[in-house]
Amino acid sequence: MNKKNRLAARSIAALVSLALTVALFIYSPVVAQNPRRNSPTPTATTAAKNPATQRPENSQPSFKSPPNTDGPTEVSLGFYLINLGRINQSDETIDVSGYFAATWQDPRLAFDPKTVGDTVIRYTPEKIWEPNLTIVNASSAAKTVAQDLTVQPDGTVNYLQLINATVSSDLDLRKFPFDSQTVKIVWESLSFDDRGVVFKENPTLTGSSEDSFVSLSEWKILGISTPITGNKFIKENKTYARYVFEIKLHRNYQFYIFKVFIPLLLITLISWATFWINANTAFATQMSLGITSTLTAITFNFTVANSLPRLSYMTMLDAYIFICYLFFFSSIMANVSVHFLLNNHEKPEFTVGVVRKFRWIFPLAFLLCQSIVMTSFFWRS
Numbered sequence: 001m002n003k004k005n006r007l008a009a010r011s012i013a014a015l016v017s018l019a020l021t022v023a024l025f026i027y028s029p030v031v032a033q034n035p036r037r038n039s040p041t042p043t044a045t046t047a048a049k050n051p052a053t054q055r056p057e058n059s060q061p062s063f064k065s066p067p068n069t070d071g072p073t074e075v076s077l078g079f080y081l082i083n084l085g086r087i088n089q090s091d092e093t094i095d096v097s098g099y100f101a102a103t104w105q106d107p108r109l110a111f112d113p114k115t116v117g118d119t120v121i122r123y124t125p126e127k128i129w130e131p132n133l134t135i136v137n138a139s140s141a142a143k144t145v146a147q148d149l150t151v152q153p154d155g156t157v158n159y160l161q162l163i164n165a166t167v168s169s170d171l172d173l174r175k176f177p178f179d180s181q182t183v184k185i186v187w188e189s190l191s192f193d194d195r196g197v198v199f200k201e202n203p204t205l206t207g208s209s210e211d212s213f214v215s216l217s218e219w220k221i222l223g224i225s226t227p228i229t230g231n232k233f234i235k236e237n238k239t240y241a242r243y244v245f246e247i248k249l250h251r252n253y254q255f256y257i258f259k260v261f262i263p264l265l266l267i268t269l270i271s272w273a274t275f276w277i278n279a280n281t282a283f284a285t286q287m288s289l290g291i292t293s294t295l296t297a298i299t300f301n302f303t304v305a306n307s308l309p310r311l312s313y314m315t316m317l318d319a320y321i322f323i324c325y326l327f328f329f330s331s332i333m334a335n336v337s338v339h340f341l342l343n344n345h346e347k348p349e350f351t352v353g354v355v356r357k358f359r360w361i362f363p364l365a366f367l368l369c370q371s372i373v374m375t376s377f378f379w380r381s
Helices: 002-033 042-049 254-276 283-305 316-344 348-379
Strands: 073-088 093-105 133-135 143-151 156-168 180-189 197-201 219-225 228-233 238-251
Touching (some): 073 238, 133 156, 197 228, 197 238, 254 316, 283 316, 316 348
Parallel strands (some): 073 197
Antiparallel strands (some): 073 093, 093 156, 133 180, 143 156
C-alpha cells in the first residue's frame, strides 16, 4: 500500500506541475500587453512635460462672439412691406407688417456642401452671433410671427423675419387734409455700436407689395427710401448705426371735400340768404338762421378734431372752418346793424342800399380770405 500511495502522490505532483506550466505560459503575454494602470506611458509623460500642446475635450470655438475682431461687421438690411394697417392720427401711430432681412459674413460658419450633404445649414439665433436688431420707435413690442436663419457654404448668414409692429412717427398735419406724410420704421442694434456693427442697404430685399390691401383707402404710397444714419448716445459717448425705412404717403382728400368743405360752404351761403329777407318783418328768422349756421360749423369742427392729435398749430381745415366762423358772426352782426339802421336812420333807402351791397361784398370777401389762407398753407414748406 505504501508503494501504491507513493506512485499516486508522484502522479498528482506531476499533473500539478504541468498545470502550473501551462498557466504561466498563457498568462505571461497578457501581462506584457496590459501594463499596470498606474505606470506612466511614454506618451502621457511627454504630454505632461508639454501642457501647452494639450487640447481640451470641448475645444470647439464659440460662434456667439463677433465674427470680426479687427473691425465692425457689415450687415446688409432690407424691409419688404406687405401690409400698411391702421394709421391713428390722434396717437400718431401706424400698424405695419413685412419681411425684415439681414445678411452678414461669418467665415467661421463656412462648410463643405459635399461633407454636409446640403447647400445650406439652419441655425437658431441662440447658437450663432447675430446683430441683435430691434425697432426703436415701436410703441409696443413687435410681434415676430416667423423667422429663418440659414448659412451658405461661404459663411454668408441670411436672417429673415416676418414682423407685425405698431410704430410711432411724427406727423406734420399743417396742410390737413391735403397733406403728405413720411412714416418711419427705425432699426438699431441693442448690443453693438458703430465700432461693432455698421449697416448698408440691400436694394434687392427692399420694397413694397403690389397687392391691393397694402395701402389704406385714405392714403396712397408715393415711394420708399432707406437712409442709413447714426444715433449719438451722449451718456455712453457712443454712436449706434440706424437703418430707417421711410414710407412716403399722400392723403386722398376727396372724402373731406365732399363731407366737410362743400357742406360748410353751403351752410355759409345759407347764412347770407338773410340779406334777401326783409329785416323789418323777419328779424327773428335772420338771427335764427345765422346762429344755426354757426352751431352747425362748430359741430363739423368737433367731428374733425376728434380724429386729430391735440396740435399746437392750426391746420388748413382749421383755418377754413375759422374763416367760416368769422363770416357767420359777421353776417349776424350785419343783420343786427341793418335792423338798427332801419329803426333809427332817417333815410331807409340808405339802409336798403347797404343790404344790397352786403349781397356781393360777403361772397367776394369770403373767396378772397379763403384764397389767401389756402395759398399760404400750400406755399409753406
